[in-house]
Amino acid sequence: MIGLENKKMSKKIIPIGPYHPLQEEPELFKLYCEGEIVKDVEWVTGYNHRAIEKLSESKPFEEVFFLVERICGICSTSHPFAFANCMEEIAGVEIPDRAKYIRTIIGELERIHSHLLWVGLAGHFLGYNTVFMWAWKYREPVMDIFEMITGNRNSYAMFKIGGVRRDIENDKIPEIKQVLDLVKKKNGMLTHAVFDDPVIHARTKGVGILTREDIINYGALGPTARASGVQIDVRKDDPYAAYPLVDWKVITAEEGDVYAKAVVRFLEMNESISIIEQCLEGLKKEKEGEVEVIVKEVPAGTGTGRHEAPRGEVFHFVKTDGSQYPVRHKIRAPSYMNIATFKKSCIGQTISDATIALAAVDPCYCCTERMAIACDYSTGKKILDGNELVKLGQKRTEEVRKNPGIDHS
Amino acid sequence: MGFKEYCFKKSLWLFHFGGASCNNCDIEILDCLTPRYDVERYGMKLVGSIRHADVLLVNGSINQRDKARLLELYHQAPKPILVVAIGACGCTGGIFTEGITFAGPVDEIIPVDAYVPGCPPKPEAILAGIMKLLNK
Amino acid sequence: MTSKDLINTIRNKIKKGILDWNVKSDRRAFVSICPELIVPFADYLFQELKFRFIIASALQSKKGFEIYYHFSKDEIGFILNVHVILPEDKPEIESLANNFVAANWIEREMHELFGINFLNHPNPDKLISEGNWAEGVYPYRNKEI
Numbered sequence: 001m002i003g004l005e006n007k008k009m010s011k012k013i014i015p016i017g018p019y020h021p022l023q024e025e026p027e028l029f030k031l032y033c034e035g036e037i038v039k040d041v042e043w044v045t046g047y048n049h050r051a052i053e054k055l056s057e058s059k060p061f062e063e064v065f066f067l068v069e070r071i072c073g074i075c076s077t078s079h080p081f082a083f084a085n086c087m088e089e090i091a092g093v094e095i096p097d098r099a100k101y102i103r104t105i106i107g108e109l110e111r112i113h114s115h116l117l118w119v120g121l122a123g124h125f126l127g128y129n130t131v132f133m134w135a136w137k138y139r140e141p142v143m144d145i146f147e148m149i150t151g152n153r154n155s156y157a158m159f160k161i162g163g164v165r166r167d168i169e170n171d172k173i174p175e176i177k178q179v180l181d182l183v184k185k186k187n188g189m190l191t192h193a194v195f196d197d198p199v200i201h202a203r204t205k206g207v208g209i210l211t212r213e214d215i216i217n218y219g220a221l222g223p224t225a226r227a228s229g230v231q232i233d234v235r236k237d238d239p240y241a242a243y244p245l246v247d248w249k250v251i252t253a254e255e256g257d258v259y260a261k262a263v264v265r266f267l268e269m270n271e272s273i274s275i276i277e278q279c280l281e282g283l284k285k286e287k288e289g290e291v292e293v294i295v296k297e298v299p300a301g302t303g304t305g306r307h308e309a310p311r312g313e314v315f316h317f318v319k320t321d322g323s324q325y326p327v328r329h330k331i332r333a334p335s336y337m338n339i340a341t342f343k344k345s346c347i348g349q350t351i352s353d354a355t356i357a358l359a360a361v362d363p364c365y366c367c368t369e370r371m372a373i374a375c376d377y378s379t380g381k382k383i384l385d386g387n388e389l390v391k392l393g394q395k396r397t398e399e400v401r402k403n404p405g406i407d408h409s
Numbered sequence: 410m411g412f413k414e415y416c417f418k419k420s421l422w423l424f425h426f427g428g429a430s431c432n433n434c435d436i437e438i439l440d441c442l443t444p445r446y447d448v449e450r451y452g453m454k455l456v457g458s459i460r461h462a463d464v465l466l467v468n469g470s471i472n473q474r475d476k477a478r479l480l481e482l483y484h485q486a487p488k489p490i491l492v493v494a495i496g497a498c499g500c501t502g503g504i505f506t507e508g509i510t511f512a513g514p515v516d517e518i519i520p521v522d523a524y525v526p527g528c529p530p531k532p533e534a535i536l537a538g539i540m541k542l543l544n545k
Numbered sequence: 546m547t548s549k550d551l552i553n554t555i556r557n558k559i560k561k562g563i564l565d566w567n568v569k570s571d572r573r574a575f576v577s578i579c580p581e582l583i584v585p586f587a588d589y590l591f592q593e594l595k596f597r598f599i600i601a602s603a604l605q606s607k608k609g610f611e612i613y614y615h616f617s618k619d620e621i622g623f624i625l626n627v628h629v630i631l632p633e634d635k636p637e638i639e640s641l642a643n644n645f646v647a648a649n650w651i652e653r654e655m656h657e658l659f660g661i662n663f664l665n666h667p668n669p670d671k672l673i674s675e676g677n678w679a680e681g682v683y684p685y686r687n688k689e690i
Contacts, residue, residue, distance in 0.1 A: 340646070
């Protein structure tokens with residue numbers, strides 16, 4: 001009975017275009033809407049399952065590094081970093097200082113390129129395609145640096161148990177510094193372009209709020225948690241690599257909305273640039289070439305390793321039995337905990353805010369692309385697919401731009 | 410040259426299907442749109458529906474769950490359609506072939522016209538692959 | 546509070562059900578407990594001592610099915626791993642998801658991969674197995690053990 005009443009009251013949105021045949025697509029998020037408001041969100045997944053934890057048991061430790069790099073392309077170095085921390089805990093070795101600096105440099109460069117990627121995507125969802133193009137254009141110098149140091153733009157294969165595989169020669173340092181200066185300048189430009197725009201304020205302030213309570217209950221991590229005032233950062237709490245050797249601070253914000261998450265990410269990029277510059281100075285003091293400690297055998301035991309990836313804490317747990325293969329390798333990416341917070345951040349929002357609220361958590365790009373569909377709350381039938389949802393968000397920005405005083409609800 | 414072939418040589422519209430991938434190739438494909446590589450100067454763009462597409466870009470190792478979707482997409486695509494398998498995972502399955510959910514490399518599911526290997530292939534390589542296909 | 550203080554607090558508060566302590570360093574420790582104690586123990590760590598739930602890992606070994614629940618005290622960088630062993634023929638344990646929202650998905654995943662039953666789980670639907678493998682198949686189980 002109640003279902004029929006809702007049908008009469010809620011607006012019917014008719015899907016446009018020949019998208020119907022793709023009805024059976026396994027979407028990541030199903031937003032159940034009543035009129036304009038999202039009432040419930042459902043998560044469907046499994047399309048990306050590659051049985052990596054099982055594959056890892058059949059590979060010797062050196063090859064596991066290549067496997068875990070390809071878990072996610074954007075946080076490509078975070079997984080080897082956490083895995084290396086884990087294995088070095090089991091083996092009980094301390095890596096040389098030069099290796100610590102190199103690991104930190106790679107980790108922080110990755111943070112910069114990942115945050116720029118997010119800025120571009122968020123701009124796209126809001127309808128600011130110029131921001132998308134700028135952010136991705138200024139990622140390119142960072143990728144060039146990666147190619148110069150490691151040989152590839154992604155999937156760097158730099159880590160091994162006991163240190164790193166390749167050295168960063170001191171004569172490359174001036175070029176890296178040049179790129180960092182360029183990124184710092186352009187980041188400043190992007191920051192002002194984004195933060196001084198009243199339309200962006202209207203579209204992102206007060207949207208997708210997560211309170212401190214929510215963060216603690218869901219165990220959320222990374223910029224998502226820090227934007228709600230929860231000061232957790234593995235680099236400060238459980239220091240590793242060169243983080244205790246350089247001077248930097250953890251960035252937090254208080255409001256917990258999309259705007260706060262963007263602020264945290266922009267400021268973190270500046271901190272990353274500062275950390276890299278200090279590490280480059282540190283490299284100059286260490287002897288070139290001493291980048292590893294030879295580890296012949298890993299004893300039987302269990303260990304845990306973690307790293308602060310751009311999205312939060314990456315956690316690896318390994319159990320070994322003295323052979324060259326892991327007995328069990330458990331991997332937990334930060335998005336696993338962060339995505340669950342959609343239950344709190346999306347319910348009660350309008351459909352047009354839903355895409356930006358979901359994207360603010362920064363799930364891996366692949367998840368964001370086939371992200372969401374909207375369904376009618378009473379019938380469960382699909383009414384808008386992913387592309388249409390993004391267009392709705394972009395249209396909303398246009399409306400706000402034309403009518404600056406419009407009521408946000 | 411027939412009318413169809415003539416039209417095909419200009420302004421290809423690309424549709425991207427990502428299987429169970431690590432997103433490296435997805436990002437590199439999107440990178441083609443950005444100012445440095447700028448695929449739009451060739452008139453190419455990424456479209457949102459398979460029914461508008463001339464080229465189907467497939468990447469990622471195909472999972473049991475994606476296999477059905479891929480077949481469906483291929484059947485809905487207006488023929489002739491060119492299929493390009495991108496990345497090591499698209500070409501052969503890459504490092505994930507021994508996984509328990511692996512459902513065959515792309516060319517065992519649908520016919521493939523061009524392979525662009527790499528992990529991930531640089532945007533220049535992807536563009537070169539597509540252009541080579543045009544000149545065939 | 547150092548990790549030693551925290552361990553002593555736990556020891557004084559919970560007298561029954563703890564089988565073994567293994568303190569590896571001042572930032573890593575393992576504690577083995579009886580499966581029946583998991584819900585009150587985890588609750589105590591989360592509510593009273595303000596630990597954060599990282600994740601849970603399951604594995605199969607000669608002793609049966611083992612689960613490690615990883616908790617973190619971020620202020621001091623301390624990880625406490627809570628270890629339980631479940632019998633091979635009947636791997637079941639009380640679900641934590643009623644008290645911890647954060648444990649909801651990982652318990653569903655552990656069930657789909659290993660076949661461990663989490664009793665009284667609020668929504669035991671499929672998470673990752675739909676279309677990927679058949680009902681009743683637990684792909685991460687080792688047949689040789």
